[in-house]
Amino acid sequence: MNPEAIIDILFHFITYTIFAYSVLLLLSYIFIGLFSIGETRKYMRKNQFTDYRVLAASVHAPSVSVLAPAYNEGKTIVENVRSLLSIYYTHLEVIVINDGSKDDGLEQLIAAYDLEKTEMFIDVKLPCKEIKAVYKSRNSIYHKLLVVDKVNGGKADALNAGINVSSNDILVCIDVDCILEQDALLKMIKPFMEQTDKRVIATGGVVRIANSCIIEDGRLIKVKLAEDYLPRIQILEYIRAFLLGRMAWTRLNGLMLISGAFGAFDKEIAVKCGGYNHNTVGEDMELVVRMRRYMEEKNEPYVVTYIPDPLCWTEAPSTFRILGRQRNRWIRGTYETLKFHKVMFFNPRYRLLGMLSYPYWFFFEMCAPVVEFLGFIGFFIFALTGYLDWQFFIAFLLFITCFGYLYSAFAILMEVLTFNQYKRRVDIFRLLITGLSEPFYYHPFVVWSAIRGYLDLIKKKKGWGEMTRQGFTKKKNTVIAGTVVPVNPAVTASVPEPEAKDEEGWVMETKIIPAIGRSRMFLNKSFRYYVQHALILLLLLVCARVFELVYDNIQHGTAPLFGKVILSAALKDLAFFFRTITICYPLFVLLYAIHQPVARWFFIILSLFIVLIQLGLSFYFVSTLVPLGADLWGYSKAEIRQTVGSAGSINAASIAMFIAAVLMIISAFVFLPRQRRNNKWLVRLFFILCLLSLSRASESVQEEMPGQEYSNLLSVNKSWFFYSESYRHFFPTEAGVDIYSAAYTGRIPDGTADTALASYRYIDENNFPFLHTTDSTLDVLSPFFNRSPRAPDIVILLVEGLGRAFTNKGAYLGNFTPFLDSLSDKSLYWENFLSAGGRTFAALPSIMGSLPFASQGFSELGNAMPEHFSLINLAAGNGYRTSFYYGGDAHFDFMDTYMEKNHISSVNDEKTFPAGYIKMPGENGFSWGYGDKELFRRYLQVQPTSAQPSLNVLLTVSTHNPFLINEQDKYLQAFEQRMQYLGFTDDLKKQSRNYSRQYASILFTDDALRDFFAQYSQRPDFSNTVFLITGDHRMPEIPMSTKLDRYHVPLIIYSPLLKRTAKFSSVSSHFDITPSLLAWMKKSYNWHVPDSVSWIGSGLDTARTFRNIHAYPLKQTKTDLNDFVMGEYMVSGDNFFRINNNMGLSPENDNARQRALIDAFANFRSRNEKFIRTNKIVPDSLLRKYLP
Known part of the structure; x- marks a missing residue:
């Protein structure tokens, strides 16, 4: 067999494998999305009238030990512990485990809560590193607090130490940097009290991101969308993972992961299973899997549940360095957990856990980064060797990208319809816009971090670096009391008294003027870059107009006044183009300030939508000879489907044309040369025309018509018409009425017909605005019959x-x-x-x-x-x-x-x-x-x-x-x-x-x-x-x-x-x-x-x-x-x-x-x-x- 045949077989094998893998993955996402709806609705119906105050005061409520391991959490530990102590629950102890921190976190706790060492018997049920001391507060207000100081051994070891110290029935393990809602514990414990036929062995809670939120004294005061890009995109990721993924698996009782940030466990089962595993960096997932495996092997009925309420708020990584370490740890933890319990893989003894949950995590969580990374490498190899089918590749890529974005949009919709933490519409819009960049910017980094995790596994690297926190409180400038600055008298005497400087002028010269200069340079650079891409959009819009005119000519023949139509259409398209790019520039420049590639891809995606909508509207006009306006919003989805379907608009030819248009648009931005710098006069012309587009001139151009109705409609820019009519539909303005006019009062001027509308005698205009008397004897038909x-x-x-x-x-x-x-x-x-x-x-x-x-x-x-x-x-x-x-x-x-x-x-x-x-x-x-x-x-x-x-x-x-x-x-x-x-x-x-x-x-x-x-x-x-x-x-x-x-x-x-x-x-x-x-x-x-x-x-x-x-x-x-x-x-x-x-x-x-x-x-x-x-x-x- 020759090498070309081998490469050809390899190419087809990889292509169809990735295609089949992608289809299965997308189907699983659809399944997860649909299943999450039912489980979330069930939870909300079941708990909408629950009075958690009764549960908190109940003598039957189980006792709870909150375990919070801490390592170098000094920036936030005091306020976070204050948050834990404010939890509304009766039978509660809060155990903070200081895992050999190198900062002053322990000293802060001792000072803030008046702690002292105490002699305490510890029943060591689980192995852990040496416990150096246990602290309790002298202040009775903090009687629920225990602080354990131990030798560093990792998070799993710290949690095992906390379990040994704990004395209650339920373990609630959280990250100490988390902020809990006041009723978080009540909602987490409720499932343990409800189940009778099945034992609840663990319950998870939804974790949300607290970056940019207002937190005071350890309490969440106001929820705000993260200002920085990385935490904001993680918000979207967390909504998908918790509100969709976790809830769907909960419905199946197939959940294998409870976030280490916030989870509740049956202490008895956790101890029998051996507690947390020291040999994995994914101790939270591994414990859940081991507890489930234990119950399956004992053949005891059990359930693992999840609470969709936003109960826990944590600080997400705000730099790529810290984010990479986190994702490195996650993928290694997943691999190690699945490796430890590989006996369950497709093993019917473990029922749903072995036949569905484990395989899903193996194929679609652990293997996904590898498949994506190999696919990326394969893309370059096959592209260089000429084996790549570009049409199929781009169509498939666009489909996957669109599906991923729609899945994110669905998750956002679920959030809005359920718990709606982000009340402002602009926040929801920002989340949707942020989601557009995920496939091109954020997700590749996450995949690469996972690959680095696998490389660390090969190297047998155990640690993952320090996870440095920024903290929830803003830094304040402080003056240290008692600081003395030595003064040299000789020097003081030799230096003349400085002249009092003009403070205002100094600020202007050193701050404002340089800032203005830097801003001008930045705007100039970004606008040049913008014009570079806008020229391609202009070319595509010209192509769209040519398509419309040619297609119309084929379908309907040459329009009357065709020369005027072309001239009028060109002016209207230019007016639309410059108005559009002017409106979009502010958002572009904001993204440009964040990251230039993000701005570029934003413009490409925006242009894709603009041109495709323009083509669609042109196609609609040529088919119906009526431009589509706000009437689209007047029909139901069923009516639109019936109209479009019966018209035969969706067929193989139209789908092929759509794919061709998408390929042409993407190719234009990818392959057209962009190396040549824009001529400065061209940039200046663009700038002037952008300013003019905001004036009345744009509307005047759109109102110019060749003369004959069909020609008038053909010359209209269909996008301008659609957007302007839609705007007027959603934001109507009432026409002013001249109450002194003849038409309003009913006094019709000479030469105008005596119209009925003006001469009706209305009876009750405020309540029944059209009710009027009529002469029903005014019969004009009986003479003819x-x-x-x-x-x-x-x-x-x-x-x-x-x-x-x-x-x-x-x-x-x-x-x-x-x-x-x-x-x-x-x-x-x-x-x-x-x-x-x-x-x-x-x-x-x-x-x-x-x-x-x-x-x-x-x-x-x-x-x-x-x-x-x-x-x-x-x-x-x-x-x-x-x-x-x-x-x-x-x-x-x-x-x-x-x-x-x-x-x-x-x-x-x-x-x-x-x-x-x-x-x-x-x-x-x-x-x-x-x-x-x-x-x-x-x-x-x-x-x-x-x-x-x-x-x-x-x-x-x-x-x-x-x-x-x-x-x-x-x-x-x-x-x-x-x-x-x-x-x-x-x-x-x-x-x-x-x-x-x-x-x-x-x-x-x-x-x-x-x-x-x-x-x-x-x-x-x-x-x-x-x-x-x-x-x-x-x-x-x-x-x-x-x-x-x-x-x-x-x-x-x-x-x-x-x-x-x-x-x-x-x-x-x-x-x-x-x-x-x-x-x-x-x-x-x-x-x-x-x-x-x-x-x-x-x-x-x-x-x-x-x-x-x-x-x-x-x-x-x-x-x-x-x-x-x-x-x-x-x-x-x-x-x-x-x-x-x-x-x-x-x-x-x-x-x-x-x-x-x-x-x-x-x-x-x-x-x-x-x-x-x-x-x-x-x-x-x-x-x-x-x-x-």
Whole structure:
């Protein structure tokens, strides 16, 4: 076998071994995380009402001996012993063992606690070094204190000496430098009193890090997050280890380690096992394992528990030197413990201990540093020899890193949800940020320290060096009394009296000015380094924009005004880039001051997120033609999963693109040359542009638009849009209302339509902000209908995405609804009709109830929706049977909740469809549900014909993204034929084919409606039925021409009862449907309806010519309320338009009219805010009068 073959086999063996090892390790972490949740919840439920004062005073409470070995702990020993003496417990003795310290710790204790030597018989049960003396206090206040002075023999020997001196039943072993909570001992001892069937042999307590905490007189006064990096990253490590790891193993009763810093043991079992082992540096773990082994071999039932409460606070190493010694000791202790008890390895005699706990510690605690270190060496070897698969390696590394960070974030979340020691949000944020550096900075050092521990084992080195403490108290400047400084008279006489110097000037010259100079040099150096990396980020953002433009061009063709789009997009991207790097620089410079590599990797990771988010937002826009804003925060996780899954966005290609993007970003920072120093003029230019980015100029650049709506949206920087909209969502600012304006007072200036919103007479604005009187006799529909003997059935067909842009004659994209077009000629048809929202969430509340939006849509209130009037419940109150039909999941957008709140008779969605119905095709296994033909077939099969009148609402779904229908090929061909029929030019055909699936779905739905009406006409109730057809909003996946185009839908009212047909060019909206239907039903069929309502709309306008007598707020997304129409004008954000007779928009410069719309819009928002606060829409007394 040649050497290359051997290397190849070795490479694959190592690769797959490390991969399998990593998978098992990650699975074990998942198992630990999940198991810890249950155990922690169990503990909190069990102990939330425990009164520990009863336990402390109980005569049945076991007696406790606290053992605290001390070696060179002089800096903290007095206050730490004071902390131990303050423990709240009755049967207690505190034994401090001075293990031959070289400092003055013993002298401090003698002086502080008035100690004296005492003659004491010591029952030596365990071997230990010579005990020189035992001290007790002459002060009765400290009667619980014993101090043992002995020859140095190590921690294990000191603890054995303490056990020999102790006289109580339970041993509590702690590090003397620890600070205990007042109730720590009570919580530790409680498990010993609870168990009856199993003997508790040991209990551990959670140890937390006290660095930077405020400690006075041995007591923890205030918990603070550590200021220094090393203690802070150890806080995160301790939270993971104690709150997740220890608790999970406790649940399994497989715990092998109790921290030497704080643990309680059954003295009898500990002595029978031989006490602490002198031959290991991991005496704490070894004792627990030996006690467990003893109980297993004796076949006695037992348990080892852990307390998740933060009971003990200790000082963590704050230097890498001390930290390295600590981790060196830990790994050696683990190895020695497992070696001493190797007989248990996969030995079924020891049950869970031998079959699970021991193997876990062997493979994933002891071997992990070796595997990581060998993997690191193997990486270099295989990289140099060309065997490394870089794509797999980087993807795998990123996955492991992300998993580790998410695991840390989960641990932080557990801490926040349980004991929440760090109250400030900024502390939690700092912990999360600190966790980002762990894989690249802290963890490699820990691994290397463990490797050094193994090297020390090979060298048979026993010690690990002194663990020097800084102490909890700050050093103070002291003056030693009685110190005399000799004076030489001759010298004094020869030296002239110095002139009194200017103290202020001296400080300025020697302190302040040099400090300023050093700061300037540091900032200059850090900024140059920052610019060096920022240039790479700028290059990546340019690549992201190029991808967006190219991808958009492939999907949708060349956008109108493409040259202006490129120029506008470049300026907006630059504005976003400089604003972003300016905001991030302060954090970068702080990390740079700590450690330059940390700052560098922070910027790389930050850039990775920035660019990936930018790419994701670009992909979203090209797919939907709508930039993603704060509407993301308006949907639940289930709704997002359903939307993304059904759209087929997650597939092999998108995953490959994601991996490629990650590789490109990382490679850019790793491989692009950074040796060349930045030109000083470039740095200065960056500095100036960063300052400008904080001014209003950045916002002005973002507001510049090429002109056409689709081009405007394409030019927008998607990240800027998303972040700014999200910021406004989470930190909203109330728009100011001019209370003296005409729109606010209702005095409309000449030339402005008399809008209903301004002229309503409100009844109780403070409690019911939208409640107003209405003239329910203002009926505009009865002149068009014959009166039938029985009240008519009402069928409302709400068609997903049915926009006026492609519906009926005059559609600027072409008429792709031939049936609806023919039906409109036999109907009442409003060609300039508006939806209330840009998504489906607004359709049902506005159509059925003419309701305000609340915060994220009325139906999003869910179960908190207040009782209100609607067409549904008023119909039910007048003897109607009501029903709702939808081919998808009716819980989406809380549609089912809204219907149930209106006491609807039945809700029929995909869950109620029986076998025999075919769902729409889906991508990646996701489907929106049943197509429109199946929905109509289901309705016609189950909807009875009876003497009782009915109101039925049907919502279609076939024209929803991803536009997959069951007869795809048939309707794609129908699309081609329709373009030919409409006389499209070749260029127009080419452009339209970019949206072939959208147009095919429209033709499919049009055919489904044709079949529906054909079959319905055969029913006996057809002649007494009124049909309303409208769109929930305009389909956004075909480019829009204006802001208003998103809301422009048709309204068709068809019925055999019609006297005459008509086409109306006046503007009405979804808000007007219910008021007009109720007025008609009251006049023609004597419906009992209220005269005090909370309608937003005032009723349909039946003027034949173009006009708008209404005022409407329009909500594009759940979180985006920026559009308002009043009269023939529209305000959208900061833009003001005039509406022409084909619903197009042209920019308008009329400050008076613009101010009138802004104030009227602010008036609505003010009422909407009141409604959000009060959640009141209609008085209960009014509801009881009209509702069943």
